[in-house]
Amino acid sequence: MNGLKDFLHLLQHSFRNLLPIVVVVAFFQAIVLQTVPDGLGSMVAGLLVVVVGVALFLQGLELGIFPIGKNLSNAFAKRGSLPLLMAFGFALGFSAVIAEPALIAVASQAETISAGRVDGFTLRLLVATSVGAVVALGVVRTILGHSLHWYMIIGYLLVVTVTFFAPEEIVGLAYDSGGVTTNIVTVPLIASLGIGLAVSIRGRNALAHGFGLVALAVMVPMISVQLYGIFVYSLGAGPALAAAQPAAGIAQAAAAAIPEPAGMLGALTGMLVDLLTMFRDVAPIIVVILFFQYGVIRKPIAHLHKVVGGFVMVIVGLYAFVIGLKLGLFPVGRAMAEQLVALDTYTWVYLFALSIGFATTMAEPALIAIGQKAEEAGKGRLNANHIRILVAIGVAIGITIGVHRIITGDSIHYYIMGGYALVIALTWLAPKYIVPLAFDLGGVTTSEVTVPLVTALGIGLATNIEGRNVLIDGFGLIAFASIFPIVTVMLYALYAERFKPTGEKT
Template sequence: MNDLKVFWDTLKHSFRNLLPIVLVVGLFQSLVIGQVPDGLIGMLVGLLIVVFGVAIFLQGLELGIFPVGKNLSNAFARKGSLPLLMIFGFSLGFAAVIAEPALIAVASQAELISEGRINALVLRALVATSVGAVVALGVLRTLLGHSLHWYMICGYLLVVAVTFFAPEEIVGLAYDSGGVTTNIVTVPLIAALGIGLASSIKGRNPLVHGFGLVALAVMVPMIVVQLYGIAVFTLWPADPNAALDSLNGLASEAENVLAPSIASYLLGMLGDLLHMLRDVLPIIAVILFFQYAVIRKPIPYLRRVSIGFAMVIIGLYAFVVGLKLGLFPVGQSMAEQLMALDTLGYIYLFAFCIGFATTMAEPALIAIGEQAEEAAHGRLKGNHIRILVALGVAIGITLGVHRIITGDSIHYYIMGGYALVIILTALAPKFIVPLAFDLGGVTTSEVTVPLVTALGIGLASQIEGRSVLIDGFGLIAFASIFPIVTVMLYAIAMEQLSRFRGATA
């Protein structure tokens, strides 16, 4: 009975996460566009499936993966073995990211639009490996007590340098890949590992040393994916007509999901479930290996944990089906309808509203805000953090939409944005830096990412002279940069105000 109540609460949580999107899209459809989009029933069915899929997935995480993962983290922290902690950190980071729903969605879109030049599985493996490596590095940083400042400044200088040489086809995708690595699966696991370690080590501050793992997990994939793009697009030059053909294929696929034959549908469902099992298998393998081979203790409540693993697979499958039916078509439809109005102001307004509304409802942001308020002992307010981050996301997505409309190179926007971040990192109070970078990584939810990705692809496909592969990706990157800016500017302003008050008192 208790589990049913928890599931009901999770379902409501999932619905609240989707509600801002429904409200913003509904208001624009009724007040601005004044027409019903084609395929409305299919979209609504898809959105409903997304809600249930996310709820089942989250419930599975709570029943199966999170309790075992947290127990393992605590066990290794008590052991105090640095090699074991780093190996566990790498394995946990890799396994969580390879099964990240938002990364799966973005990688699949990239493979389709690039006509297979970008391999979805290779892309996910590269991102997951890089995240595993930086989680291991972050564990070492926490144990040694190093400040995050220099890690981030040096890292983003390298990011900007690689961006200068990277082909334009990969830049937006690389930054989007970094932005979606920290989401529904990774944030709770990685944040719990960092804060747990900092809390258990004498002389470590949870706010200064506990946060920052998520930030590192966002940064390094940007470098790795751009290096991958340099290799791919040097060896296999892109066909400029392939992207639009692939986009048409995506639309046909979405239209046909509801109407296959029963036999082919059942076979397809079985195949997709097997794919989901393959995606979640690394997490299960990591947990089982460390539990039985290293800790050498049986998993408590094994039946409950097994049910949780099964729910993760089923929920992930439902989520992917819902993407095809609901969120991708909604994003593309809104892009087409807004472009048809010939009034750019409505496009900018929609981008700002969807960014602000969805971020305010983001569960991971609410959780991080509460943790930060507790760790900061009153210096920060959770609600203030949410508003600042939502404003940053809204500004970022609006600026990203402007880039698509004007056709400007993403290189200059991204390099300029991170140059500003590097400067603010040097100026901001040290206590805010890890939190600010972590907040930049939790702004895009499992619901927001597919919609924003589809919006960017839809806009790029509707504007003459735009490449879907070059211009369609990148909105998530903008949504990750500007929350860092708004939070750091707020901290700098508050510090200066405090000094002024102290001087005049």
């Protein structure tokens, strides 16, 4: 009975979270464009499916993913074996990324556009290995109690330096590869590993030492893929072909995950196949968990039925979520980009970018989950709703700046290097307790809601603005959506530290 009450509460919570998207779309359709979108009934039905999907997902996290991550972390910490913990961290990071559908789409698009110069499978192995290695490194950081800010300052100095030398053809691919490593399932799982480890080690703080694994998982693939691109384009032969299309591949993959109507039987068959595909995508994670649980720890999983039910709810909820997005918002987003560009002024394009950036971020299930965990870890310092609003403001600002870049046709290099230079400076100045969380929050913005909608907006603008090349100008919004939430969260922490009365908790 309590489970049903919790689920109904989550349904209500999910509906409130999606309201900003509905309000933004309705405002621009009714007031600015003054048109009724085609398939209004389908859109309404899609939004209802999204609400149910988000509720199932959040319930599944609490029942399955968070408990299993914490329990494994506690068990390994009690054993006191650093190699074992590092092996678990590597295996979890690698398995969470190697079968990621968005990464597969990015790698495939990169191989096609580069005429084989970039090998898709090599790229996937490189990104997955990078994430596995960096999760293992993050485990060591938590155990040793190191502050994250040095890791991030040195890391992003490397990112900016490598970006300066990287060929234009690889920059977008590298930043997109970093973004797609943090999806709606892997973020909570990796975060629960870090939090569980920090809680189980004496002298460690869940807020300062438990967060940060997601941030590292985003950063390192940016470096490794750009280094790979420098190697490929320096030593390879043939014309330099733009590798910006992978950003489009993410949106296409998200859309392609849902079958187009082909009769009731065909649609049902397609939905069943795609649902089984999602189970396949998380299979490597399940295999790793079962191996370490039964092969290494050699103890049964506590409350196995709840954990299994939680994983099933996460997968089904995610699938319902993506179906609802495609039915409800994808077609409208693409059409609105075309219609807004056709107006006499770009003012409405900027306003739409600002509004949709805020609205989609407020609806991100991964952000909601991490915000709740941050509030618990903060013990009075942090408020989950305030965190979400700060992150949403950052994404809105970032996407607006990214849209401005597309409209003007400027190179992404200088925007990215300038953005991360600001992040590095703030990392040096900000209170140390907020740094791991701020970087993790930058990672969770590139998830299932924001990536497809924002990518569709960028490609729609580049396609419809004269003189723009969709392969060069139609990507990059994902990177901007990751940078500026870090900035807003750190700026708020600086304000809270310096201007609140002495003795008041921040």
